C-alpha cells in the first residue's frame with residue numbers, strides 16, 4: 001500500500017535524572033501520496049520526535065512504520081540510505097544534513113550526484129531555479145554553508161531536499177524565523193512542488209495561518225497524542 005504510515009507508535013526517552021518521559025503515545029498517522037498534512041501543537045508535544053521516527057532517525061519503542069508498503073521499523077542507516085531518493089526531511093537544526101565547510105552549491109549538488117542521474121547541466125539549472133524560487137540570492141552559491149544565517153541554512157536544506165524530487169517530504173519548522181517575503185516564497189514553492197509532483201508533505205509549524213493555507217489535513221498533537229484531525233473541505237459550493 002502506498003503512503004508513509006505510522007501504526008500505533010510510541011517513544012519513551014530516559015531523561016538525565018533517571019526518569020522516563022513518554023514523548024509519543026500510541027500515534028497512528030497516514031500520509032498518502034499527493035496529500036499535504038500539517039502537524040501543529042505546543043512546544044514539547046512531540047512533533048519533532050514524530051518527524052524523526054518517520055524518516056528513520058530514531059526507532060519507535062512500539063508500533064510500526066511503513067513506507068510504500070515496506071516495513072521500515074527495523075531498518076538500519078544503510079537501508080534508509082537506499083531510500084533517501086524517496087523520502088527527505090528538513091529539520092530546524094540543519095547540522096545533520098548540511099556540510100558547513102562546503103559551498104551552498106556543493107551541498108545541494110552532492111545530494112543530486114549521490115541520489116539522481118541528472119547531468120551537470122540539469123543539476124546546475126535545477127539549483128539555480130530552486131535558489132530563485134526560495135528567494136535565495138544566487139551570489140550565495142559559492143559561499144560556505146556555515147556563513148549563512150539560520151533562515152538561509154533552512155532554505156538551503158529545503159533546496160537540497162527538493163532538488164532530488166522526493167515523493168515524501170517531512171519539514172520541521174522550515175518557515176520559522178523567515179521574513180515575510182522569504183516565508184511567502186517558501187510557501188509558494190511548497191505549493192508548486194506539491195501540485196506538480198503529487199508528493200506527500202508533512203509540515204510541522206507553529207503558524208496556524210500557514211497550516212490552513214497549505215494543508216488539506218491539520219493534525220493537532222498534545223502531550224504525545226493526536227487529539228484532533230482537521231480535514232479541509234475543498235469541495236466547491238459546500
Ligand SMILES: Nc1ncnc2c1ncn2[C@@H]1O[C@H](COP(=O)(O)OP(=O)(O)OP(=O)(O)O)[C@@H](O)[C@H]1O
Nearest residue numbers: 013014015021023042043044045046047048049050
Ligand atoms: N533525546 C531525548 N532525550 C530526552 N528527552 C527528549 C529527547 N528528545 C525529545 N525529548 C523530549 O520529548 C518531548 C518532545 O520533544 P519534541 O522535540 O518532539 O517536541 P516538539 O513538539 O517538536 O517541540 P518544539 O515545538 O519546541 O520543537 C520534549 O519534552 C523533549 O524534552
